[in-house]
Amino acid sequence: MAVVESVRGPVELGNLGQTLMHEHVFVLSTEHVQNYGSDWWDEEARVADAITKLNALYAKGIHTIVDPTVWGLGRYIPRIQRIAAQTPVNIIVATGLYVYEELPQQYAYRGPGLMIDIPEPMVTDFSRDITEGIAGTAVKAAFLKCCMETAEPTPGVERIARAIARTHLETGAPITVHTSGPHQGGRTAVRIFTEEGVDLSKVMIGHAGDSNDLDYLTELADQGVLLGMDRFGLDLFNPGAERIKTIAALASRGYAPSMVLAHDANCFIDYFGAAHDEVRAAAAPNWHYEHITDDVLPALLDAGVTQAQIDTMMVENPVRYFTRGGAA
Numbered sequence: 001m002a003v004v005e006s007v008r009g010p011v012e013l014g015n016l017g018q019t020l021m022h023e024h025v026f027v028l029s030t031e032h033v034q035n036y037g038s039d040w041w042d043e044e045a046r047v048a049d050a051i052t053k054l055n056a057l058y059a060k061g062i063h064t065i066v067d068p069t070v071w072g073l074g075r076y077i078p079r080i081q082r083i084a085a086q087t088p089v090n091i092i093v094a095t096g097l098y099v100y101e102e103l104p105q106q107y108a109y110r111g112p113g114l115m116i117d118i119p120e121p122m123v124t125d126f127s128r129d130i131t132e133g134i135a136g137t138a139v140k141a142a143f144l145k146c147c148m149e150t151a152e153p154t155p156g157v158e159r160i161a162r163a164i165a166r167t168h169l170e171t172g173a174p175i176t177v178h179t180s181g182p183h184q185g186g187r188t189a190v191r192i193f194t195e196e197g198v199d200l201s202k203v204m205i206g207h208a209g210d211s212n213d214l215d216y217l218t219e220l221a222d223q224g225v226l227l228g229m230d231r232f233g234l235d236l237f238n239p240g241a242e243r244i245k246t247i248a249a250l251a252s253r254g255y256a257p258s259m260v261l262a263h264d265a266n267c268f269i270d271y272f273g274a275a276h277d278e279v280r281a282a283a284a285p286n287w288h289y290e291h292i293t294d295d296v297l298p299a300l301l302d303a304g305v306t307q308a309q310i311d312t313m314m315v316e317n318p319v320r321y322f323t324r325g326g327a328a
């Protein structure tokens with residue numbers, strides 16, 4: 001039986017249902033909350049709030065979220081386990097590193113040819129998360145995450161991307177890469193992953209939907225990657241109406257099998273401190289888990305996208321992405 005690991009354990013791929021392919025539960029730096037969080041972080045209230053939001057999402061028909069919260073975004077699995085135990089939503093978690101420029105010092109001195117000359121420790125760490133579980137929990141990561149924010153990666157970012165690629169080759173886990181639409185970092189990611197021998201059908205170019213450049217998007221899709229049309233509600237990066245137009249144009253050209261949908265939303269993000277709730281209500285009122293179901297899918301249908309194409313993007317493509325070695 002083909003399965004994918006979730007926080008509650010393996011889920012049959014056929015039971016994923018409608019899936020949002022890039023949502024966080026929390027973006028919350030451990031150091032930030034431990035040192036400066038006393039006026040804005042209430043653990044019990046935020047956990048309860050996340051359970052409420054996920055249950056509401058489930059009631060709308062979304063049964064799975066794919067959460068790429070890794071080191072750099074505040075991954076803390078015991079908190080997610082508490083939440084997963086109290087919602088029917090499947091939460092699929094990741095391993096990897098969220099870094100735009102500088103390699104963490106914790107990897108700078110360890111690795112092939114470095115002061116502590118050992119095999120690439122990122123591959124060791126990421127692989128353990130996938131095969132044994134994360135940080136002593138039984139929860140296994142099901143995919144890999146890295147960033148390609150600029151067209152020209154720093155040496156640290158490139159080392160991370162190559163470690164992600166090598167972990168993919170060792171474990172078969174698929175990859176999600178954060179990219180910047182304006183810098184078209186998807187091209188760089190595809191080049192590096194191709195050099196490393198990655199199966200590009202197991203690569204999702206995150207935030208591709210911030211771009212409306214159809215030449216860029218079709219060039220990526222033609223190489224076999226999935227396009228993450230994954231920031232609905234974040235109009236500051238690309239207005240929702242433009243996102244919908246771009247998806248409709250790509251779907252009409254036969255690219256529904258190359259797209260997945262999401263909001264890149266979360267229940268709490270620590271970037272705004274105590275102003276969290278007000279900032280979100282004012283700057284991004286649609287940046288929440290239910291915007292796609294409530295508003296985007298009807299708009300896509302109005303724009304000529306078919307229900308079958310929506311099912312392809314929300315159900316079939318996620319299953320294909322998480323299918324290992326043709327085992328489905």
Ligand SMILES: [Zn+2]
Nearest residue numbers: 022024068264
């Ligand atoms: Zn994200």
